[in-house]
Structures are given as C-alpha cells and as structure tokens.
Amino acid sequence: MPDISTVREYMSRHSNWGKWGADDELGTLNHVTPEIRQRAASLVRKGKPFSLAVPFDENGPQRGTFNRFNPIHLMTRDGADAIAGTSVRDFYGNKDRYFRGTDDLVILPLQASTQWDSLAHVVFEDKIYNGYSADQVSSKGAFRNDITHAAVEPAGRGILLDIPRLKGVDWLEPGTPITGDDLDAALEREGITVQKGDFVLVRTGAISQVRSRGSWGDYAGGDAAGLGLGAIDWVARHEVAAIATDTWGMEVLPNETPDVFQPLHLVFIVQMGLLVGEIWDLDALADDCADDGVYEFFFVGPALPFTNAVASPLNPIAIK
Amino acid sequence: MPDISTVREYMSRHSNWGKWGADDELGTLNHVTPEIRQRAASLVRKGKPFSLAVPFDENGPQRGTFNRFNPIHLMTRDGADAIAGTSVRDFYGNKDRYFRGTDDLVILPLQASTQWDSLAHVVFEDKIYNGYSADQVSSKGAFRNDITHAAVEPAGRGILLDIPRLKGVDWLEPGTPITGDDLDAALEREGITVQKGDFVLVRTGAISQVRSRGSWGDYAGGDAAGLGLGAIDWVARHEVAAIATDTWGMEVLPNETPDVFQPLHLVFIVQMGLLVGEIWDLDALADDCADDGVYEFFFVGPALPFTNAVASPLNPIAIK
Amino acid sequence: MPDISTVREYMSRHSNWGKWGADDELGTLNHVTPEIRQRAASLVRKGKPFSLAVPFDENGPQRGTFNRFNPIHLMTRDGADAIAGTSVRDFYGNKDRYFRGTDDLVILPLQASTQWDSLAHVVFEDKIYNGYSADQVSSKGAFRNDITHAAVEPAGRGILLDIPRLKGVDWLEPGTPITGDDLDAALEREGITVQKGDFVLVRTGAISQVRSRGSWGDYAGGDAAGLGLGAIDWVARHEVAAIATDTWGMEVLPNETPDVFQPLHLVFIVQMGLLVGEIWDLDALADDCADDGVYEFFFVGPALPFTNAVASPLNPIAIK
C-alpha cells in the first residue's frame, strides 16, 4: 500500500526546486511562453466564452461555519434607501441631489469558491515551494509564493479531459482515482494531444452530481473522484502549466495513502510548483465540447492580485 | 452652464430601456457578438498578457475607514503555526500527519479596487437600468441587473485610448474633461478605429500620477480627469460594450454640472446600460502600446459572479 | 384561535407610544429609577458574579451560513509569528525590539449570541417603537431606537423565574407556552415579588437541553418553549424594564397565532418599547438560586454602544 515513502519518492523525482532559479515563485507557469499563447489564440473559432466559475454566494459549496464558509455579501447602500432618501452612507455629501448609488462588500474565504491555490498554500516539513521556510507565511500572509504570481501568466491553451464521458457515466463515483492512462485515453477519444504549458481541465462530473441531487451535500471536503498517484508522472512529464478540476480538492478522496492527506498536493504544489485550480464548473464547457467535438480552446484565468494571499477566487474563461 | 436639464436631454437621447427586451439585464454587452470575439482573438500577435488590476491590498487606493475601505486580508491558518504544530484550525482532523495547509480570507468592498460597476449601481428617480424599480436593490442585494450578468460576456476587442500621450503630458490634470474630439484624435494618432462591441480603455494617467508622487493621496473620490459631457454622444454612437478608465470614477471631477453628481453615470449606467470599469491600471499596457504602436488587443475581463452584487472586483487582461 | 386581530388588541392595549414623549427611544428602561438601582445593590450579599453569556465562538448556537452565523474570530498578529520574527503586521515600526503583541478581530452578527434586541429590531406596518417610520432603519443602520439607548440604563434589580424547577422538569419541551399564571406561581415558589423596573430573567431550560444532548441542534430558529400570549398582560402590568430568556427568540414556537410570526415581539418591542434579551445562559445562576433559595440579585447588563445598531452582544452579569 502506498504511503509516505511512496510520496517522498514522487516528490524527489519531480522536484522543481531551483529549476527556475533560487528566487522563483512562478513554478510551472514558467512553462507558458509567448509563442504558446499566440498559437492558443487561434483556438478561438466560434467566439464563444464559457465561465468556469460557480456562483459566489451563500448557497454553497461550503457547509461549515468554520474556516471556509460561503461568501457573505452585504450591502452598504441600497436602492430602497435611495427611494426613502435615508441613504446617508454617502461620501458625496450634499452634491448628489440626483445621483444615488448602491454599494456592497463581501467577506470571502479565498478558497471557498472557484479558485487557484498559490504555491504558499501547502507546507511539507516546514517548507513551501522552492524551499522557502514556512515561516514566510505568517499572520500577515505569504511573503513568498503569494498568489499575485498567478495574476498575469494564466493565459494560453486550455484542454478539457472529460473523464465521465470517456467512461460513459454521468459522473465518477467519489473515491474513483484518475490515472495517467485515463488521461491518455481521454486525449485519444477527444482527438487532441497535451502540450507543454497547457492549462489542463479535468472533469470528474462532481458538479453534475451536485446538480443532479439538487444540493451541494458533502461536496466541500467530502469524498471525491480525482487525480490519483497514477496521474503524477503524466502531469510532470507533460510539463503542463496548471491542473484544475471540478472538485473541491483536485485529488481522489479517500486518498490512496492512508497516512498522508492529499499527497498530490505535496508533490504538485510543494515540489513541482504546479498551479492547482479547484471548484471549477466545467459542465457547460463540457457539453459544448461534446457537441462540436473540440476539446481545446483559449484559456484566460488570472488570479486577482491579493497581496500576500495564499489563494485567489477567479472567474476562469474558456473561449472556443 | 450644463445642469440637470442637460443631463435629462442626454438621458432621453441615449436610452436603451427596452431596446433588448423588457427583461434585459445585459445592456451594452449585447453589442458583443461571437463574430466580434472571433476576430478579436486574431489581435493576439505577441502572446503577451497584461494585467490591468491594481494590487488588492491594504495600501490603497481607498483612504477612508468608511464604506469603501481597502481589502482586509486575514490568515486563518499560517505557516508559522504549521511549524509550531499549533495549527488546529484544521478540518482534516488527525489525518494530516504530513499535510499542512495555509488558508486565508478577505473582507472586500466590491468597488474598492479594480472593478466593474453593475447596472444596479446607480439609481435615478427611483429607477435602475431598463426601468426596474430601485427597490429591487434591497439589503439582500440586487434582484435585477446584478453583476453576474457581466460574468461571461466581457471578452472581445479592446482598444486603448492614451490621452496623456495624445496631449504630450505624463497625466491629465485633475478636472480635465475628455471630449469626443479627444477620443477621435487619439484614434487617429493610434491608427485605429473604434468598432461596435469594443471594450474601450481610456487612460488619463491618474495612476502614473500616483506612482510619481508615491502615494494614492486623494485618488479615491477626489478630483480627477475623465470623460466629460462632450464624450457622451461619442460613446453612445459607437455602440461600445464598455468603458474603463484609470480613475476611481470614470468621469471628470469636479463634474461639469454643479447640480448633478457624476452625470455620465446617470446616462451611461442607468439609461444606456453601459458597463463601466474603474480603478484600472493601464500604464504597463500603455507603455507597450507606445513601444510597438499597436493599440488594439484581445480583451478578457469577466466579473466574478457574486450573486446579487452591484459591482465586482476583477483582474482584466489585455493580450497582445 | 388567536390571530392578528388578537395581536392588534394586545398592541393597542399596551402601547407606550408617546408615553415618555414623542422623542423617547428608551422605552421600558424608563421604569428604572436611581432609587431602584440603589436598593438593588443591597442584593449583593455573597459577592458572587454570574456571567449570563454563552461562549462567543464558532461552535454555536447559529447553524446557517446565512444572515446569523456564529462569530468568526481571526488573528491579525499571533504568537507563533512573534517567535518566528515574521510578525510584520506591526504599526510599531522598528521600535519593538522587545515588545511583541498579538491582535485579533471578530466578524459578529449582532444577534448571533447573547444579546439585547434594540427597539429598532422589529417593524410592524412600516413603523417601529414610538411610531417612527421604518425607513429610519436604512442600510446605514437605525437613526431612531438604536441599541446605544440601552448602553447605560440596564443596571438594577434582577429576578430569575425558573420555570422548569417550578414544573419539576429539566427543561420545558419546545412548544410549551409560559403564561402569566406560570410566572406568578414561580414568584410564589421562589418567595419573591416582581417590582417595577425589574430585569426579569425567565428560564425555560433550553440551554440545559442543549447541554444534555451535547449539541446546539436546532436551538437557533427552531421550536422553543417561551412566553405565550398569556404572559403579555403580566409583563405589561408589572412595568418591568426588560425580559430575557435562555432561548433564541423569547417566545413560544410554534407561535400561538398561525398567521403572525413572533407576536410578542410586535407587542413588546414595537408597541411597549420593551428591552428583550435572547440566548442568555441562565443555568449557573439558576443552580445557585436553587441552592441558596435566593432568586433576586443585582443585575448589570449594558449593551455595547454600537452606533446605529439594531442589537448588541453583551455579557450580562447577575451579582448575588
């Protein structure tokens, strides 16, 4: 049975520490070049954009009141006040005889919804990606590897690997590991190749399952289909820029390593410096890909540049 | 001197209420078609992305403690805890013998940083865009015209109109109105045309001024260069998808109408249903455009789909 | 079956609108006089204080992510950082060679935990207490009847009416209404009288039930024992300063009026201007009263003066 020693082996085999310099904080985003982006733009054939974000609101997917809760949206000035004339939370003073504005704010756990993990999100034996000490992530946030390093580069070729359609099911059952062979079979079925610098979107169908049952249930933090140990070498070998999935944690859960929680996070984020996306809604894109048979597209998914943050919400866009 | 009657004239001349149906909530995003997007992708010539967002952090641009404050970023689990072993805010239970994560959240006024205004942001005489009652924007948020309607469509052709470079200055002085003639002169100088469905980025140099003085100063809410009444017809006539600027409020301030605060907001947002972007950092893009003489590009700038929200932070991307 | 007309009858019978002037915002706190407070202090016989607050934390009693969630406590500087030396969120600059501080903040729904309702908390037919228009409670908060009016006065004689001990049970079953006769029987059993200006604490045992089952369950918002319609005249006749209970909503639930939710709130808060306390933990105090047979005490329970707020958390203290 695989265990921490298995994980350590993967970690040592696929370490990118130092590969792009002792000061690198970009990780696998280094694989994306201008040429790649330029070629990728030609994948815009229909001019049709797809948002890959779930709704950012109180209805899900989080279910605890703790740590990762759903976004709390609050109005500071609203329209009913504008009508009543009692909207005094107005920095415009007396000038706004005709102008009435509304305003709002949000309290948002950065990993509650559709998101990128930064390379400061995971710690292994007191270190984060590229060997920086974990104490560089203090109460003040990450001084190294913060999410601002994913605010410009994430634009390029995207591919969708639709595993449920490969397997002829609506969704993979929670606990199903996805292997490198699965990913290759999906490529073959879809008639595409994976290329260096790709943004690889792997669909498990988890959000279809949520839609089907009409509730998020234990989606957040619960058992899930996802990449297994058998996918690690595939991801590393192809030098992809990022992996994103429609599950909360990218990996198969329960993990294949009883003594190690989320082992792929250790290999991917800590050691490879791979950008990982979670809670992405790939369903509408997948339906379109199934319709026209085209599984590659132009992808634009920058993080919001939250200084010192260890993750960022985003609205990733695939354009076909 | 222009006043509310002038503004009412513009409002009645350029109203789009009902133009796209009684239920429309998209406004000028209706101008963007798949064909437009498909053609726009060919503007990706160098494969170089530019983030148009300012940093999302405590250092600016907001300066009040009121209503619109700077993002407050807070860690819920950090790396020093991981080292100390006291990071018990861990929903992973005892399984994480090896895995240690960090997590964070943000308290974010949706208009504090780089943002889109929704069509529910401005109220005029108890109405919002398309004639919906302002009471549709309650404490719970906007039931009509919320920002989720800008979460998919904002992708297409972008153009930068660099007014300071047109005028031969580093930045326009606060209070300088930009007219339709200025916009035409910029087009001519830059060798481009404006097209239906364009995302038009108008640079005033305000953020260059901030950089030059080393502080945000009164950038947020203070006097500013920006579009004046003389630009309204230009914007309406060209059927652009959106206007975004590098100032906090898009319009010239002090306003040209002493009795009406932000008159263009009334015409653009309430009447035309125009998507308006504010606090965008156009400097790096402008430098590149000046270098290579190319002022058009592929633009991708979706809002984050905050349900019922009247604005959204975003990281707009121009790709040349 | 009682219905809205019953409630209207109670409302008109017990209205205090105008009783203490057209500008009054104190309501029944007007009943408390210096003489009452002076006499009440003599009830401090053992010098033993009891906190009547539940813990303010993530573990309860709220159970939704919506509106009323549990307090979210976040550190801005912590001790592990102090050790690591990475605690740069330090406004002390370089001076703190030896001093290291920790700091925190809380996101707190004002009615999530032990609290007073303000007289602006309930609206009936567009009015709040004393006849002020409900539009005086805007997005900016309450301009009339805000909770700051309960920040000084709440000190005086407190009495505990322990209904479960009266009935010989550990707690009243949810749905049990408490009547004026019950309150009189409790007074008689406890050997005390109720006096004008009293802070009357009515125990239902709801928190004992929570303790017994080891979880909050549906305590917040669920069915509950509490004051019924039959207690209204008693409360009004005795001119008490306030009523507080160990349930989330003070009243019996399901309500006795199928067409009116929380009818006593309408009579008490809107019409009488009664201060109402909810989610108070009366168990330790009740045990002590049962031990020594003394059910009266000095009570101090000021609201925190949150400007424009419609409720306030507090830590009410009974001193015997």
Next chain:
Amino acid sequence: MPDISTVREYMSRHSNWGKWGADDELGTLNHVTPEIRQRAASLVRKGKPFSLAVPFDENGPQRGTFNRFNPIHLMTRDGADAIAGTSVRDFYGNKDRYFRGTDDLVILPLQASTQWDSLAHVVFEDKIYNGYSADQVSSKGAFRNDITHAAVEPAGRGILLDIPRLKGVDWLEPGTPITGDDLDAALEREGITVQKGDFVLVRTGAISQVRSRGSWGDYAGGDAAGLGLGAIDWVARHEVAAIATDTWGMEVLPNETPDVFQPLHLVFIVQMGLLVGEIWDLDALADDCADDGVYEFFFVGPALPFTNAVASPLNPIAIK
C-alpha cells in the same frame, strides 16, 4: 537612562508566574474576593450608572485601514426593505406576514475601541503570562490566557484617580508620565485609599482633549500621557485587580525606555498578569466625582467571552 535592563529588573521584581499555580490564567483578578465585591456594592449610593465606553463606530478612534480599524457596521435586513417588501433575507419563510425584522453585523477589531487586553496579548522572549509558550497563540487564537478568563470576575470596587484635576489642567500633555507619587497625591486629594483587588481607573484627560479639538487626531497609537516606570511599584504593591485609562495604550508615550516599546505592558501583562483596560471614556464619571467628591464606586466590567481571543470590547459600568 532606563533601558531593557531596567525593565528586566521590574519584571523579575514583580513576577506573578506560578503565584496562583502553574495553570493560572486569571492573573491579578485573583486579588478580587467575594468579600471585596460584597463591600463594594455598598458604594452604590445614588443609583447612578456611568458607561465608560466610547461609541463603537466608524468615527474613531482608529485612523489606519490596517490592523486596527474602526468597527464596520453593516445591515443584513433593514426597515426600508420592510416597507418595500423586498426583504427576502428572511429565514422565517412565508410565515412572517406581519412580522418584519431588521438585523445587522459588525466587523470589529477587538482592540479598536473600549477594551480589556487579555494576558495573551503581549509576548516577551517567546513567552506569555505565567510562562506559557507564545506558540499557544496561533492563527486559531490563544489556547492559554484568552480573554474568556476576564468574563466573570471583573466586578468589585472601582476608584477613579483624576490626574488632570490633581494638576489643575484640562488634560495632561502627551508625553507626561504619571508616577506613584502622582497616584498617591490623587488618592489624598480625593480622600480615598487604594485597596487590594481594586479596579483602578486613571484619567489623563486624553479624551477631553479629543473632545476639545473635535477630532480623534493621532489619539490611537500616538504620543500620550500615561503611567510611567515610576508607577510600576505602586501598582504592584497595592495588588490591584486592573488598571484602565482613557488612552489607547495605558502607558506614557514616547516611552521612557528608548530601546523598549511599551515597557509597562511587559511588566504588567506578561509578568504580573495584570488586566489592562484601554480607550475608556472617564469624563462623565470624572465630572460626577468632582461634583459630589466621591471617587469610589461599584464597578462591573466583564469581557465578552470570545473564545481564544486576545482582547475584548466591553462597556464598563461604574455605579455610584
């Protein structure tokens, strides 16, 4: 000139580590006994309560957007919505045909307003009060010495030492240190003694100065009058329960020790386990004391029991 070695001397002279057991988290609150409380209640002679809290709102005293900002108060349901009928943020479902409620929340740095510091607030050489390791204060909060230990005990005898009236000035100039001799002179002038277990309120007049100039200015974090090194022995010798002042930081600033920031915090909080109160408004109480010549009173000032918090807002009450 005093320096860290002076501070170390005070620390070693007045350490209470272990004095009340290896597990103590109460510190000097151990000095308050039931007898003390019982006697203190007799100081309620007029039945007049004084709130010692500043307003909890956006207007002060904090002035940064960082770390300690002013409370942000937000409505989740308001009265204008109740009138408009659009208040759907209602967990009551369709039952509330007649009942309409308002609700709010606050984002509150625990040390932004009137507050107690917990014994976990200050770290010296990796330790907090009673010798616990500072890593017991993690991102999750304080596992030792949290503020819940001040939620029951703070009730007893209070005395006001009005230093500006002693000196015949409206307020002490910022930078003025208060010594043990000053405190003794105040006692003599006021005709009282200090007793073991007292809650000692020391007025510097700082809030009078704020009132006089009409703005908080640099009150928060700026130069201030306050206790100096010369007051340490007095505080320790008299075994008081707590010290609270009308300044943001209790101590004189600039500190008398150029190399040590807030040296009394190190002695008082880390070593003695003294409860320290800051940002208390003592003016109304002081006026009354000057009027009737009575400077002692019953004091009730419990912290709110925020689990794991390192400070707590409160509304302290003095009753004469």
